[in-house]
Amino acid sequence: xxxxxxxxxxxxxxxxxxxxxxxxxxxxxxxxxxxxxxxxxxxxxxxxxxxxxxxxxxxxxxxxxxxxxxxxxxxxxxxxxxxxxxxxxxxxxxxxxxxxxxxxxxxxxxx
Amino acid sequence: xxxxxxxxxxxxxxxxxxxxxxxxxxxxxxxxxxxxxxxxxxxxxxxxxxxxxxxxxxxxxxxxxxxxxxxxxxxxxxxxxxxxxxxxxxxxxxxxxxxxxxxxxxxxxxxxxxxx
Numbered sequence: 001x002x003x004x005x006x007x008x009x010x011x012x013x014x015x016x017x018x019x020x021x022x023x024x025x026x027x028x029x030x031x032x033x034x035x036x037x038x039x040x041x042x043x044x045x046x047x048x049x050x051x052x053x054x055x056x057x058x059x060x061x062x063x064x065x066x067x068x069x070x071x072x073x074x075x076x077x078x079x080x081x082x083x084x085x086x087x088x089x090x091x092x093x094x095x096x097x098x099x100x101x102x103x104x105x106x107x108x109x110x111x
Numbered sequence: 112x113x114x115x116x117x118x119x120x121x122x123x124x125x126x127x128x129x130x131x132x133x134x135x136x137x138x139x140x141x142x143x144x145x146x147x148x149x150x151x152x153x154x155x156x157x158x159x160x161x162x163x164x165x166x167x168x169x170x171x172x173x174x175x176x177x178x179x180x181x182x183x184x185x186x187x188x189x190x191x192x193x194x195x196x197x198x199x200x201x202x203x204x205x206x207x208x209x210x211x212x213x214x215x216x217x218x219x220x221x222x223x224x225x226x227x
Contacts, residue, residue: 051215055213
């Protein structure tokens, strides 16, 4: 079972806003370790869309944003476009496991 | 820009060993830690382990302890993943990844099939 918990799927219409949650515990997100979010299109490697909790790499639209609170984090995407349809994963570090931990992934469908 | 290039796909028999390489360019190799992550077909991302290219220190995922070994070759800026005693459940896409200034950079992936 993944250490971080994400909803398996979400769906919204184009132009709408969606948030994807990522719940951890006191050994990872709750301990203050950074959360990163990846977008994965079929057949491709994960691509960073948010790093260090709320930072966007160059080239990622400002429609993507991240936030943290306590033992949870969220990825928000506004003005949804068809090209945003993908799997999204959250990732942090866990001090008990001494390594990266991932969420199980959320499949975003843009209706 | 940090760039990671992995070795090509492999087909292995159950019980065999696998060795995947990951050559890194664009930054000082010995300043990096390299993570290995795998993804079984239709499944999520699974962290396998980490190695420091500075001193070779390693951390492994508990479920793989005893079957996995991570190494580096600083003369070629290459990291290696070795996985032994392969089983069907080891069939996956294997990725190397490193972090530079908080941003993770990933290799293109190495597809491994396990079949008799």
